[in-house]
Amino acid sequence: MDMNPVPQLMPGQLLARGVSRHLAGLGLVTVEEFVPVRGLRVDVLALGPKGEIWIVECKSSRADYMSDGKWHGYLEWCDRFFWAVDTEFPTDLLPTDTGLIIADAYDAEVIRMGPEDKLAPARRKVMIQKFATHAARRLQALRDPEMVLG
Amino acid sequence: MDMNPVPQLMPGQLLARGVSRHLAGLGLVTVEEFVPVRGLRVDVLALGPKGEIWIVECKSSRADYMSDGKWHGYLEWCDRFFWAVDTEFPTDLLPTDTGLIIADAYDAEVIRMGPEDKLAPARRKVMIQKFATHAARRLQALRDPEMVLG
Numbered sequence: 094m095d096m097n098p099v100p101q102l103m104p105g106q107l108l109a110r111g112v113s114r115h116l117a118g119l120g121l122v123t124v125e126e127f128v129p130v131r132g133l134r135v136d137v138l139a140l141g142p143k144g145e146i147w148i149v150e151c152k153s154s155r156a157d158y159m160s161d162g163k164w165h166g167y168l169e170w171c172d173r174f175f176w177a178v179d180t181e182f183p184t185d186l187l188p189t190d191t192g193l194i195i196a197d198a199y200d201a202e203v204i205r206m207g208p209e210d211k212l213a214p215a216r217r218k219v220m221i222q223k224f225a226t227h228a229a230r231r232l233q234a235l236r237d238p239e240m241v242l243g
Numbered sequence: 244m245d246m247n248p249v250p251q252l253m254p255g256q257l258l259a260r261g262v263s264r265h266l267a268g269l270g271l272v273t274v275e276e277f278v279p280v281r282g283l284r285v286d287v288l289a290l291g292p293k294g295e296i297w298i299v300e301c302k303s304s305r306a307d308y309m310s311d312g313k314w315h316g317y318l319e320w321c322d323r324f325f326w327a328v329d330t331e332f333p334t335d336l337l338p339t340d341t342g343l344i345i346a347d348a349y350d351a352e353v354i355r356m357g358p359e360d361k362l363a364p365a366r367r368k369v370m371i372q373k374f375a376t377h378a379a380r381r382l383q384a385l386r387d388p389e390m391v392l393g
Contacts, residue, residue: 122375124379140375140376221371225272225371225378226272226290228379229272229274230272232274232382232385233263235386240264
């Protein structure tokens with residue numbers, strides 16, 4: 094059991110860690126800092142056993158949330174969209190038609206499911222292919238750090 | 244540049260490392276020790292940018308090859324099948340209707356392309372989903388080693 098915070102992670106990344114742990118328990122696998130299209134970078138992209146795609150944006154503070162002008166752009170890349178915030182966050186700020194996850198660095202809980210807006214099959218296929226590529230590249234970089242990417 | 248062998252890897256895993264490096268240069272991402280179906284475990288599963296699936300079996304010696312009674316079972320899970328062996332391996336042993344890669348721990352080269360036998364779309368979809376899940380789980384285990392999988 095690790096009860097110590099991991100100092101090299103930023104507050105949003107600590108939330109992402111708790112989110113990934115919880116989603117793993119629900120049967121979804123995750124990658125972080127995923128770029129669905131140039132100019133967008135999602136905090137957590139989750140893939141379910143039937144190819145479901147969820148996006149979770151992690152907000153460590155009110156200021157972090159208020160400065161995010163891009164989140165509407167994420168909706169078209171997922172079946173369900175969620176915010177992940179800590180217990181201190183003023184959740185009244187968040188749109189009620191988005192999902193809500195309360196998280197810390199160790200775990201998380203889905204408080205409100207994001208409403209489902211299903212991806213078209215062609216886009217889902219692209220997203221799963223990109224998820225696979227992203228995960229494998231990151232894994233490869235950790236497994237073989239001396240590899241020179243061509 | 245790492246010019247030292249990695250002592251904790253087995254000979255077959257060293258070949259797999261060189262294979263993964265070379266395939267990355269060709270634009271394919273890889274995972275190792277992938278289980279397409281219970282009872283089968285492939286050394287290297289590669290995914291190309293258009294969803295192409297290649298399987299590479301790494302054989303460190305004649306004995307290693309001769310004791311493999313399962314390789315025919317891999318063919319139905321990929322578009323192309325390859326053997327990866329080192330320069331000392333007696334390649335005349337290998338069936339000529341399979342692909343051939345000469346590898347070491349640092350790099351590899353495709354000597355003979357495996358003939359293409361395309362997966363059915365439904366199976367390709369399953370394989371890409373499994374590839375994504377496998378890669379993300381392994382990545383997660385490295386990124387967050389203290390996570391308790393539910």
